[in-house]
Amino acid sequence: MRLSTVILPHRRWSEGGRASWQRAEELGFHTAYTYDHLSWRSFRDGPWFGAIPTLTAAAAATSRLRLGTLVTSPNFRHPVTLAKELISLDDISGGRVMLGIGAGGSGFDATALLGEGEQPWTPRERADRFGEFVPLLDRLLTEDVVSHEGEHYSATEVRNIPGCVQRPRLPFAVAATGPRGMRLAARYGQAWVTTGDPKIAETGTPEQSRAAVAGQIERLGEACDRAGRDVSGMHKVLLTGFAPERPLESFDAFTDFAGRYAELGIDEIVLHWPIADSIFEADVTLFEKIATEGLAGL
Numbered sequence: 001m002r003l004s005t006v007i008l009p010h011r012r013w014s015e016g017g018r019a020s021w022q023r024a025e026e027l028g029f030h031t032a033y034t035y036d037h038l039s040w041r042s043f044r045d046g047p048w049f050g051a052i053p054t055l056t057a058a059a060a061a062t063s064r065l066r067l068g069t070l071v072t073s074p075n076f077r078h079p080v081t082l083a084k085e086l087i088s089l090d091d092i093s094g095g096r097v098m099l100g101i102g103a104g105g106s107g108f109d110a111t112a113l114l115g116e117g118e119q120p121w122t123p124r125e126r127a128d129r130f131g132e133f134v135p136l137l138d139r140l141l142t143e144d145v146v147s148h149e150g151e152h153y154s155a156t157e158v159r160n161i162p163g164c165v166q167r168p169r170l171p172f173a174v175a176a177t178g179p180r181g182m183r184l185a186a187r188y189g190q191a192w193v194t195t196g197d198p199k200i201a202e203t204g205t206p207e208q209s210r211a212a213v214a215g216q217i218e219r220l221g222e223a224c225d226r227a228g229r230d231v232s233g234m235h236k237v238l239l240t241g242f243a244p245e246r247p248l249e250s251f252d253a254f255t256d257f258a259g260r261y262a263e264l265g266i267d268e269i270v271l272h273w274p275i276a277d278s279i280f281e282a283d284v285t286l287f288e289k290i291a292t293e294g295l296a297g298l
Contacts (some may be wrong), residue, residue, distance in 0.1 A: 073104030102175030
């Protein structure tokens with residue numbers, strides 16, 4: 001079991017931004033992720049910085065901590081430009097980057113680039129784009145020269161030399177719960193990401209939440225079987241904060257939570273870095289105790 005954190009990019013680098021990433025390394029977190037959004041929910045009307053520049057600065061401010069996005073999506077990204085940025089980030093970090101990637105949602109990212117009269121993509125359209133986005137990004141990160149003419153994306157003799165530090169490319173953590181996303185995870189993912197079942201986030205029970213994740217892992221295994229892959233070799237990541245459980249209520253609550261999900265097959269838990277006066281508010285002292293001691297008994 002690994003323990004990681006996600007640090008939202010809402011603080012100026014000189015006013016606590018740098019310190020958070022450096023503290024995450026000091027506490028021993030396996031990976032520190034950040035959201036890749038133009039803005040997000042209740043933080044929309046406050047400070048919010050770009051994911052790739054933030055991770056680049058974090059790479060320069062740390063030396064061991066792995067870094068990543070949870071998650072990047074096609075909502076405002078193009079595979080060609082994203083690949084160039086990721087190769088640069090992987091180089092600057094010395095090969096410490098993980099790309100969390102998903103189909104995207106219907107929030108602010110989905111409408112920010114729309115012109116007058118244009119409608120945001122439907123769930124089917126997002127899935128269609130995701131299905132083309134991931135294979136093309138895989139090629140762009142592993143081949144020196146790529147050309148592609150697809151339904152949604154094009155690339156003409158794109159050069160990405162020298163490629164990633166990590167070979168054959170930096171790892172993908174594919175966020176997926178539906179069958180199409182699971183197939184992409186099985187084929188292209190080194191890891192799989194879930195937040196649980198959003199349908200029961202507000203009204204469900206912890207038991208229902210664990211059952212939902214168990215079902216997702218079972219479907220992931222079926223997708224891997226069809227892809228000729230052993231699901232046990234895929235890293236399984238749980239991003240907390242969107243399910244009925246409250247693992248940051250107490251130290252015992254966390255250890256019970258982590259143990260139960262370890263039994264299901266989850267091998268990385270991601271906790272949100274505490275943010276006062278937000279849905280991610282938490283006791284900082286308890287958070288740091290969990291970071292340093294929470295997995296010791298597993």
